[in-house]
Amino acid sequence: MRGPGRLPAALIWAGLGLALGLPLIAAADSPLLAYRRPVYIAAGFAGVVGLMLLAVQPLLAAGLLPGLSPRQSRRLHRFAGAALVLAVIGHVVGLWITSPPDVIDVLLLRSPTPFSIWGVLAMWALFASATLAVLRRRLASRLWRRAHRGLALVIVAGTVAHALLIQGTMEPVSKAGLSILAGLAVLWAVAGRNSAR
Amino acid sequence: MPQLPIRRRHLIAAGGAALALGLISPLAAQSVTPTRTMRGGANNYRPGAPIVDRIGGGGFWMSGTVRRAGDGAPLAGQRIQIWAHTTEGHERDPQSHGATLTDENGMFRLEMPQIVPAFGQPHGHLAYDSGDYETVFLRPVMGSARDTSLEAHFVLQPA
Structure with missing residues (x-):
C-alpha cells in the first residue's frame, strides 16, 4: 500500500471519525437551529451528511481505508454513492418545503446567492455520475473511468465552493476542515493509478 | 458704509x-434613476401586510428612504412592506411580515426581530407595491450576521 497505508489503522479510523464527527457536532450546536423548523434543520443536515460522504467516497474508491478488502471498499463506495444521491435529494426537497421560491430560483439559475450555482452544478454532476454508475456495464471501462473521475472532481469542487460560501448550518472552521479533506481525498483518488474500480 | x-x-x-x-x-x-427589483426580492412576499408599530418583539432596525425618480424628491406617506427570517419566525410566517409609512422626509424605520441567516445569507426583504409608482422588491444582505440594523433605499418611477 501507499503512504497512508503505513499509518496504524486505528489512527486512520480515529482521524476520519474526528474529521467527520466534529463538523457534525459543531453543526448540531449551531445557534441558528433554534430559529429553524425541523424540515429546514433536516435539509441542512442532509447537506452536511452529503459533504461527509463526499470526503469518504474517494477514500473508499482508492481503497485507502485500512481493514477493508478492495471488494468491501467498492461495495461501500456504491452504497455511499446511493446515500449521497438520497442526501442531495433530501437537501433540495427539505429546502423546497421551507421556502419554495428560493429553491425554484436556485434550480432556474436565477438565485441572488452566488453559492447556489455551485450546489446546482455539483448536484447535476452527481446525478450524471450516478446514472453512469448504473449504466456502467454498457460503457467502455476507459470511458467510464474518465467520466467518473471527471465528474467526481466537479462534484467535490462544486460542493466545497457551495459549502464554503454559505453562512448557515455548519460551523466555519470544521466546515473548512471537512472541505479540505474532501478536496485532498478526491485529488488523491483521481491521481492514483490503482484505484479500486 | x-x-x-x-x-x-x-x-x-x-x-x-x-x-x-x-x-x-x-x-x-x-x-436619480429608479431602483430596480433585486433577484429573489419578492420571495415569500405576502401582499397587504398590515401597518404595524413593530414586527414582533423588535431589537433590530430596518430603515431607508423613498424618493422619486428624476428629481429625487422625498416621497412621504409611502407604504413599505418588510419581512425576513428572524429569531421569531420564517420568511413565510405571517408574523414575520409588517409594513410602515415614510415620514415627510421620505424616510422609514421599522423595528423587527433580529434577522438571522437563512438560505445561506443574513438578508431582509422589502416591497413597495402601492401602485402609484412601479412595484419594487429589494433584498438587502447584511454585512455581518451580528448587525442589528439594515438599510434599503427606493427610487420609484411613476406607474
Whole structure:
C-alpha cells in the first residue's frame, strides 16, 4: 500500500471519525437551529451528511481505508454513492418545503446567492455520475473511468465552493476542515493509478 | 458704509451660485434613476401586510428612504412592506411580515426581530407595491450576521 497505508489503522479510523464527527457536532450546536423548523434543520443536515460522504467516497474508491478488502471498499463506495444521491435529494426537497421560491430560483439559475450555482452544478454532476454508475456495464471501462473521475472532481469542487460560501448550518472552521479533506481525498483518488474500480 | 461693496459682491456671488445651482440641479437630478427589483426580492412576499408599530418583539432596525425618480424628491406617506427570517419566525410566517409609512422626509424605520441567516445569507426583504409608482422588491444582505440594523433605499418611477 501507499503512504497512508503505513499509518496504524486505528489512527486512520480515529482521524476520519474526528474529521467527520466534529463538523457534525459543531453543526448540531449551531445557534441558528433554534430559529429553524425541523424540515429546514433536516435539509441542512442532509447537506452536511452529503459533504461527509463526499470526503469518504474517494477514500473508499482508492481503497485507502485500512481493514477493508478492495471488494468491501467498492461495495461501500456504491452504497455511499446511493446515500449521497438520497442526501442531495433530501437537501433540495427539505429546502423546497421551507421556502419554495428560493429553491425554484436556485434550480432556474436565477438565485441572488452566488453559492447556489455551485450546489446546482455539483448536484447535476452527481446525478450524471450516478446514472453512469448504473449504466456502467454498457460503457467502455476507459470511458467510464474518465467520466467518473471527471465528474467526481466537479462534484467535490462544486460542493466545497457551495459549502464554503454559505453562512448557515455548519460551523466555519470544521466546515473548512471537512472541505479540505474532501478536496485532498478526491485529488488523491483521481491521481492514483490503482484505484479500486 | 465701507463694507457695502463687499456685501454687494457677496450677494452677487451668492446670486450667481444660486443661478448656477438652479441651472445645474435639474440636470443632476435626472441622474436619480429608479431602483430596480433585486433577484429573489419578492420571495415569500405576502401582499397587504398590515401597518404595524413593530414586527414582533423588535431589537433590530430596518430603515431607508423613498424618493422619486428624476428629481429625487422625498416621497412621504409611502407604504413599505418588510419581512425576513428572524429569531421569531420564517420568511413565510405571517408574523414575520409588517409594513410602515415614510415620514415627510421620505424616510422609514421599522423595528423587527433580529434577522438571522437563512438560505445561506443574513438578508431582509422589502416591497413597495402601492401602485402609484412601479412595484419594487429589494433584498438587502447584511454585512455581518451580528448587525442589528439594515438599510434599503427606493427610487420609484411613476406607474
